Amino acid sequence: MTSSKSTTAARNPGVKTSLIAAGSRGSRLGPWPVVVLCLLIAAFSLLPLGFVAAATVNAGWDTIVKLVFRPRVGELLLNTASLVLITVPICVVIGVGGAWLVERTSLAGNKAWAVILAAPLAIPAFVNSYAWISADPTLGGIFGGVLISVLSYFPLVYIPVAAVLSRLDPALEQSAASLGLGPWKVFFRVVLPQLRLAAAGGALLVSLHLLAEYGAFAMIAFDTFTTAIYDQFRSTFNGAAANMLASVLVLFCLLLLLAESRSRGSARYARVGAGAQSNPGRLRLGLYQVPAQLALVAVSILALGVPLWHVGRWLIAGGSAVWERDDLLNALVQTLGYGLAGAVLTTVLAFPLAYLVIRHPGPISKPLEAVNYISSSMPGIVVALALVTITVHNVPAIYQTSLVLVGAYALLFMPRALVNLRAGLAQAPRELDEAAQALGKPPLIAFLRVTLRLAAPAAAGGAALVFLGVVNELTATLLLAPNGTRTLATQFWALSSEIDYMGAAPYALLMIVLSAPMTYLLFVQSKKAAGQ
Template identity: 40%
Template sequence: MSGLNEPPTSVPEPNSTSSSRRPPRPLLLLAVLACLLASIPLIYLLVRVGGSGLDDVVRVLGRPRVPRLLLNTVTLAAAVTASTVLLGVPTAFLLARARLRWRSLWVVLAALPLAVPSYLAAYGWLAAAPTLQGFWPSWFVLTLVSVPYVSLPVTAALRAGTSGLDDVARTLGRGPWRAFWLGTWPQVRPATLAGALLVCLYVLADFGGVALFRFPVLTTAIQQAYGASFNRNYAAILATVLVLLALLVVLGEQTARGRAQRQFGAVSGVATRRIVRLGRWSAPALLLLVAVPVLAVGVPVAELFVRLFEAETLRALDLANLGQALLNTLALSAGGAVIAVALALPIGALAARYRGRLVRSIESAGYLALGLPGIVVGLSLVFFSLSVVPALYQTAAVLAFAYGVLFMPKAIGAIRTSIGQVPTSLEDVARTLGYGRLQTWWLVTARLARPGIGAAALLVMVTAMKELPATLLLRPTGTDTLAVELWARTDVSAYGAAAPYAAALILVAAVPAFLLSGAGRARTDGTPA
């Protein structure tokens, strides 16, 4: 799971990656082309804002509403990030270092909120308490669905780390909390920062949850500007502000990670993991492990069952429309997965096999979309398709391309790791047997890296199923997905009519969430699973 969802890290590869060898020109050109295609939304957005003129920019930023939108956005992102760290790190410690029965079950429950988009969780809570609105409900729901972004990578870091330094600190008279800070925290701080980065970017990009709770932020203002008056300049300028916020967050995470490396340096110690007996803390620990999945998933699912089996819902259910929305969701998300993998393959292969400044630059450019919220990509591709290729406007191809751009960074990480694990000696043997470079790639590298490439495609497909802002902006006329159908009904408080679509969305997303949880690897030595 951590290999698929974490930002790029310098993980040692089991094979030699040469900085002296020059990458093949075709691979280099394909990687550059992939970066250029993925950068179309940001480039066009910057061109759009630059062409609007300084007066328009000043006029938009000087509106009285803009500072409030900016403050709401920053406050919500900071609050959700802080609360997910406070919940995610203790959860990860329990999953990796505490003596627990049925450990695999707890890991699956911890990952389950990944299957629930923010607007679906908001739908469940609004169906139970229709008066909820504003900052606190938005913070509450976004925290619940975002905790796995912190808990899962930190769990992986704790499993790979050591508790030997904690034991040394305890022998020197330090208490358990001080020993954790000195011994374990340096090992998990990079994973914590990576998870916090993902949470913050997710909150900045979120539209559905905050819109249902009627909490005004930049994403809702951009959507309203586009939908109400089609004010392109106003929406583009606000979108640029949102992108700049995301870039500041990325830079802040990189600075914090650099400080952590300088402060703590390389962490080494005895390769051991001490398992903690919870004792009197068993009840609070189990409550923590249960609370997040129950509140994030249990409440929406319970409301779904109540609404789903109401007589009015059953009578009004249009099975043909539900089936068509399901097919549209699967087809469009599959197309997005194909495009994301196609864009990520040359970048991942280049980064896995070669080193150098040019390779690092191309790889970094490939991760540029990590800071592009869905609404920004959707808005940019609307402008781009209308101006450059009008024939593609409101076609499935543009929407699938948006999915590919949005989720390509997730695919790059998995593909880079899987290709890096293929021994280069096998490729050399194939070349000595007379196979060309392309044949070697297809018969050796691609075949052995196929599981990682498939996992990347699966992750992109599942994430695309839940994508809402880009889908609302780019979907072809008359083509609705499960997310769109759910949104259309919850936006007008038709919770009963939305229940079948919400249930279908949870079902199609829960299976891959289970597969990506790594529950089968959840055993810890010496502990019951």
């Protein structure tokens, strides 16, 4: 019967079209195996949130009041909130200002600056902290936390804003200019509102990184919720105090997600058609060329020059001996192994959901996608605490195994793969897949030969970004890694905590070297995504 339908469809395009349409109507929610798989992945993604909710309920109101409403929590809340409220606006100013200079002005060397301003993302925040402590051992407090955070995370705003600016339809700006508005008024009234989504998204990423960061703040002795949770865990293992702090931290994350969602508003940012084909005019800087160059040089020196200089200084001071450590090669191999395993698992888990969202958007796919984004916004310390508790009490056989650690990486970095896969699948027309099925190819074969091939570059890009996250991940690895595990991040942390800065330098350099090409890939992918 199937063969007859296929033959008829091949000879009669009208029949083929009706078959495809019928198939689309019959699979409104998506193929049931894919839906079931996505439900299972969503349930896995909800483990950290479920752990926090269960820990809060089980603690009881009296314990909650005792452990949450106390001066120590107020101090941590003040530190963390101050860090976010000061750091995020500075990152937005630097990110938007840098992107505008690179993409919309006559800045000399703008192509080089475009890459340089994204490059600090290749240096882990805790390596940045290590470098600044080397430069100024007295650095600490809110000033030290803001300094290191801004220099580490402003590219998270710069990259998406620069991508949007590079693809922004210049017709609106040209119309505003023709009405007599000067360049500055055009920027503030026309361009800046169109950057709101990109800037708000970048600000959210900066905020979530601030809430999740442990190593950078622990190194300068600046207490946040994450550092306090880790200290509590180390002293009391899975104690109620650590769980309650985790609950407050998760609530903080959810409030940030809600604030970012509200900031989007209801305005439309899409355009119909390709927009103007001409390139937007670049504002001539004139006398401002020198101040602009000096500002970018200053940011680059602080964000790139200081860490690279001090890593190089410690390498030179240590001589060849620092490269002869027995565990250096082992740490590199294990980092590559965990990075590849995390990248493959995360990409495989993200694929069914991306397929469902793009090919069968509807009442099931959108909530499932939202679940993964919310769960992945949880800090690494919360994810680690959840997996420790669940494995110890329910599946002790896998406690502190590589399986659990790689699973944590998948929970933390799912959006990196999901966003790329969504873009890749959107570029693979479903009509090609359906046409292959109408010509007699089984659905799985049609998917492998058509859709998977077209989406492969996006899948590789997503996997590379997950790899970048795994290489630089510290907190979850410290809590979940099996005994004997030595990654570049954990070995760097162990040596720098012992004030062995010379011994830690090779690990810092290798992390930067591994991260640099992935950071460039993120920059390129963002540019491509903005043009879709």
